[in-house]
Structures are given as structure tokens and as C-alpha cells.
Amino acid sequence: MLLLPGAEPFRHxxxxxxxxxxxxFTGSPQSVRPWAxxxxxxGLSVALPLLPGHGTRWQDMQITGWQDWYAEVDRELWRLRERCAQVFVFGLSMGGALALRLAAHHGDAVSGVCVVNPANKVHGLAAKALPVVRHLVRTSKGxxxxIAKDGATETGYDRxxxxxxxxxxxxxxxxxxELPLVTQPLLLMHSPEDHVVPPADSARILSRVSSRDVTERLLERSYHVATLDHDAGTIFDESYAFIGRLTGAAAAGEGAAGRG
Incomplete structure (x- = not known):
């Protein structure tokens, strides 16, 4: 099956x-590849998997579900744990939700969580009708x-x-x-103007987690796919500083220093 441009998984x-x-959700590694x-x-070890059913055509996603997507990130977490002393989980939108579940289920195996415009709920009146409508209509608009930034596009499905x-x-x-099971340090960054996931989702997550070390950052110049938008640099810098604070700057940059 041919992959869409930029949809390839990445590992370093x-x-x-x-x-x-x-x-x-319906996206691909392309949307967060600059972050990775x-x-x-x-110098960090990085894993960016392609979730099952994504990055090809929407028909392939139609036969997958959340158990498939979560199993993929769970496997990648264990692979990282085999070679790393500390592991952090990052995610955009549904990726943020997956990261939070990993944190809830793996406890001390996850050293910290960073999420950007994380999803907490499927909104709209149609959401409640999904159990029935999905048998009558195959797709809805993508x-x-x-993205607010001119010329920036996300590789994802149009349906x-x-x-x-x-x-x-x-x-x-x-x-x-399960959010009360999240106790790790949390960095949550979200866009006040987001046409996919409203700020209420971030507020709900912040109110539900049990983390004591919580940092919230607003991405004032970006829409939903903020990792490709005007605030991408802020996301990258803040998340790297977050790791450095929790591991020690020397540990976070060890690999980069080693390459000279």
C-alpha cells in the first residue's frame, strides 16, 4: 500500500x-515530523509511529479502531524503554489523548507528558448519532x-x-x-482559536489529571495543527526545555553533545 507523502514512520x-x-486522528507523522x-x-532517541489505517487512504482507516492505534503507540513505548533510561510521551490532538492514556497506564515508566491541542471529546450533535449514522453514511468532511500559517498544509484524509x-x-x-491516573509532570499547549478541538477539551484535561507539576501554554498565533503553524518553534523549544528540566540539561542534550 502506497503511503501519502511524509506519512512514513520515523525512528532515531x-x-x-x-x-x-x-x-x-486521520493525520500522519508528517504533522509532527518537524517536532520529532x-x-x-x-540527541534524543525519538520514535514517531504511523498509526494503523492512517497515511494511505481513508478506506484503510475504516476497518481500524482505537485499540489498534493505542496498541501501536504502546509497542513503541516499550521499544524505547528497552534502550532508554527515561521516556517521555508527546502528542498532537488524538496523539495527545494517546499519550495521556500511556501515562495513565504505565506510571513511572513515563517520565513526563507533553500534549498539543489534545482531544477529550467528539463534539457536535452528530457525535451522539454516530452509533447509528455510521451504518448509513460512510464518511463526513475531513x-x-x-492551520493559520499561509502555505502550510497537513498530510491527512479529506474524509x-x-x-x-x-x-x-x-x-x-x-x-x-482514566485521566485521574495521570500523575506525571504535564506540559499542555493549546490554541485559543482551534476549529477542530475547542479549548474546553484542554480545560477538562487539566481539571481531571492528578499531576502536581502542570504547565499550560497558549499558542496565540496558531490553529489546531500548531506543530506546523506559527507557534511551532515555541512548541519545540518549550517541550525540549521541559525534558531538560526533568532530566537535567546535560542528560537531555547528551547525544547532541556527543556528536560535537
């Missing part, structure tokens, strides 16, 4: 600090490329497969009940 073997980066590259260039959307909704309901 760096130092003893690892980062798992998770992309969003930034971290890899600074959600890719909600949302409704079977997958229904599974995503059920996943978010499950995650919401």
Missing part, C-alpha cells in the same frame, strides 16, 4: 532519554489542515470514516475516566 536512536511522538526532527537533532470516528469517541470517553 540517540541518547538515553527517549521521546515517543504521536500524530492525530527537532528533538532528534538534539478535518485536516486547520473522516465514521466507523473510526465512533471508535475514537468511545476511546475518549474511556480516557476521560
Amino acid at each position: 536512536d540517540g541518547g538515553e532519554v527517549g521521546v515517543l511522538v504521536c500524530h492525530g 526532527d527537532y528533538l532528534a537533532e538534539r 478535518i485536516a489542515s486547520d 473522516v470514516p465514521l466507523h473510526a470516528a465512533h471508535s475514537f469517541r468511545r476511546f475518549l470517553q474511556r480516557l476521560d475516566a
Whole structure:
């Protein structure tokens, strides 16, 4: 099966600090690849998987569900843990939700969580009708490329497969009940103007987690896919500083220093 441009998974073997980066619903690694590259260039070990059903055509996603997407990031987390002393989980949108569930389920195996415009709920009146509508209508309009920056585009599907959307909704309901299990340091960055995931989702997540070390940052110049938008540099710098604070600057930059 041919992949869409930029949808390839990415892995970089760096130092003893690892980062798992998770992309969003109907998207691909392309939307967060600059983030992964930034971290890899600074000596971190980085894994950016392609979630099942993504990065090809929407019909392939129609036969997958949240268990498939979560299993993929769970496997990547364990691979990172085998070679790294500390592992962080990062994510955009649904990727942020997946990162939060990893933190909830893996406890001390996850050293910290960084999420950008994380999803907490499928919104709109149609969401409640998904259990029935998905059997009558196969897709709805796509959600890719909600970006303020001129010329920037996201590699993602132009249609949302409704079977997958229904599974995503059920996943978010499950995650919401599990958020109190998240105790790790949390950096949450979100856009006040987001046409896919409203700021209320971030507020809900912040109110539900049990983390004591919590930092919230507003991305004032970006829409939903902020990792490709005007505030991308802020996301990259803030997330790297977050790792450095929790590991020690020397540990975070060990690989980069070693390459001279």
C-alpha cells in the first residue's frame, strides 16, 4: 500500500532519554515530523509511529479502531524503554489523548507528558448519532489542515470514516475516566482559536489529571495543527526545555553533545 507523502514512520536512536511522538486522528507523522526532527537533532532517541489505517487512504482507516492505534503507540513505548533510561510521551490532538492514556497506564515508566491541542471529546450533535449514522453514511468532511500559517498544509484524509470516528469517541470517553491516573509532570499547549478541538477539551484535561507539576501554554498565533503553524518553534523549544528540566540539561542534550 502506497503511503501519502511524509506519512512514513520515523525512528532515531540517540541518547538515553527517549521521546515517543504521536500524530492525530486521520493525520500522519508528517504533522509532527518537524517536532520529532527537532528533538532528534538534539540527541534524543525519538520514535514517531504511523498509526494503523492512517497515511494511505481513508478506506484503510475504516476497518481500524482505537485499540489498534493505542496498541501501536504502546509497542513503541516499550521499544524505547528497552534502550532508554527515561521516556517521555508527546502528542498532537488524538496523539495527545494517546499519550495521556500511556501515562495513565504505565506510571513511572513515563517520565513526563507533553500534549498539543489534545482531544477529550467528539463534539457536535452528530457525535451522539454516530452509533447509528455510521451504518448509513460512510464518511463526513475531513478535518485536516486547520492551520493559520499561509502555505502550510497537513498530510491527512479529506474524509473522516465514521466507523473510526465512533471508535475514537468511545476511546475518549474511556480516557476521560482514566485521566485521574495521570500523575506525571504535564506540559499542555493549546490554541485559543482551534476549529477542530475547542479549548474546553484542554480545560477538562487539566481539571481531571492528578499531576502536581502542570504547565499550560497558549499558542496565540496558531490553529489546531500548531506543530506546523506559527507557534511551532515555541512548541519545540518549550517541550525540549521541559525534558531538560526533568532530566537535567546535560542528560537531555547528551547525544547532541556527543556528536560535537
